[in-house]
Amino acid sequence: MPLILQALPLSLKTFWRYLAILPILGVIACLLLLASFIPLVGLVVPGTVYAYCLMTGLRCALAARGHNTDPGFGHMLRAGVVFCLLTMAATFVIEAAAVLMPLGLSHAFGWLEGLVDDDPRLLAFVGGVFGLLILFSMLWTAALAVPMTFAVAGTSRGAGLNPLDGIGTGMIGFTLISIIWMIGGSFFSVFGEVATVLALLFETIRAVIAAEDPGWDWGISPMSLLGGTLWMAWASSWFFSAAVLYWERAVARRKATSQASVDAARVSSEDLRALRHARMRGTDGPPS
Numbered sequence: 001m002p003l004i005l006q007a008l009p010l011s012l013k014t015f016w017r018y019l020a021i022l023p024i025l026g027v028i029a030c031l032l033l034l035a036s037f038i039p040l041v042g043l044v045v046p047g048t049v050y051a052y053c054l055m056t057g058l059r060c061a062l063a064a065r066g067h068n069t070d071p072g073f074g075h076m077l078r079a080g081v082v083f084c085l086l087t088m089a090a091t092f093v094i095e096a097a098a099v100l101m102p103l104g105l106s107h108a109f110g111w112l113e114g115l116v117d118d119d120p121r122l123l124a125f126v127g128g129v130f131g132l133l134i135l136f137s138m139l140w141t142a143a144l145a146v147p148m149t150f151a152v153a154g155t156s157r158g159a160g161l162n163p164l165d166g167i168g169t170g171m172i173g174f175t176l177i178s179i180i181w182m183i184g185g186s187f188f189s190v191f192g193e194v195a196t197v198l199a200l201l202f203e204t205i206r207a208v209i210a211a212e213d214p215g216w217d218w219g220i221s222p223m224s225l226l227g228g229t230l231w232m233a234w235a236s237s238w239f240f241s242a243a244v245l246y247w248e249r250a251v252a253r254r255k256a257t258s259q260a261s262v263d264a265a266r267v268s269s270e271d272l273r274a275l276r277h278a279r280m281r282g283t284d285g286p287p288s
Contacts, residue, residue, distance in 0.1 A: 003170065003173065003246055003249070004173040004174075004238075004242045007238060007242035007244075008241075010061065010064055010065060011238040014060050014237040015234050017060040017063060018057055018060045018061075018233060018237050019230075022193065022194060023198070023201050025194055026198030026201065028052075029194055029195075029198070030198060032052070033045060043088075044081055044084045047085075047088060051083040053194050055071075055148050057236055057239075058148055058149050058152045058240050058244065061237065061240035065248070067244070069152060069154060071151070071152055082161060083148065090140050094137060095133065097132070098133040099129055101132065102128055102129050138175050139175055142171040142173075143171050144163075145170065145239070145243040146167070146169040146243055146246050147164060147166050147167050148243070149166075149244060149247040150162070150250075166247070166250050170243070170246040173242060174243070177235060177238055177242060178239065180235055180238075181235035184235055193233045196225060
């Protein structure tokens with residue numbers, strides 16, 4: 001059974017942990033985003049906050065699996081900056097590919113020749129570019145799922161943080177989960193569950209103070225704000241749970257490989273020792 005399906009039971013255990021911390025995570029993210037106004041530093045703040053939110057969700061999944069980790073706020077922020085810088089470089093490539101690929105195809109087949117502004121084919125072309133951009137962005141986020149899990153769990157190879165450790169593992173499965181996340185969240189997926197939970201919190205406070213009914217649909221139907229947020233929170237929990245299972249498999253394989261190397265070295269040393277003893281017995285044997 002694919003690991004993304006095996007992660008479904010774990011996603012339920014992760015969901016309530018992630019849901020409980022969402023309001024706090026939203027407030028922390030809002031406060032951190034204030035640093036966006038600082039010159040130069042503000043360039044990496046949104047990406048760092050995004051990475052921090054992802055790693056917090058991964059920590060919830062690790063706890064649900066029984067891995068109690070405490071990477072610390074400082075480590076999470078440092079790792080967030082590293083993943084942000086890596087993503088900024090990848091984003092440049094992603095945006096270039098999303099634009100140049102359709103342009104190259106259109107130039108080769110003449111799709112854009114003679115089109116006017118209101119031509120539906122032009123709108124389809126722009127929609128295709130936007131769709132490619134979203135797909136490539138999803139693939140990149142999926143590629144970083146396991147490296148982020150290594151960063152949170154503190155089990156990366158070598159000393160310190162290795163943002164490329166396990167990159168690309170389970171990428172297709174993670175992308176499928178992201179697509180389900182976006183479909184279920186509908187237009188709320190533009191903001192994400194962290195932002196919408198924060199908006200729900202602020203709207204509740206405003207409505208209570210003003211003695212008014214909330215301004216949005218607060219039902220739990222899939223198309224309501226609350227329903228879309230709950231769906232996205234669960235789908236994110238599924239994503240985090242799958243990342244933990246892929247991380248566990250990677251760690252188990254490394255341990256098995258390391259143990260096999262140790263066993264091979266032990267056998268080799270024992271063979272050499274036995275051969276040396278045999279030669280010594282031959283040398284010290286009785287004279288003929």
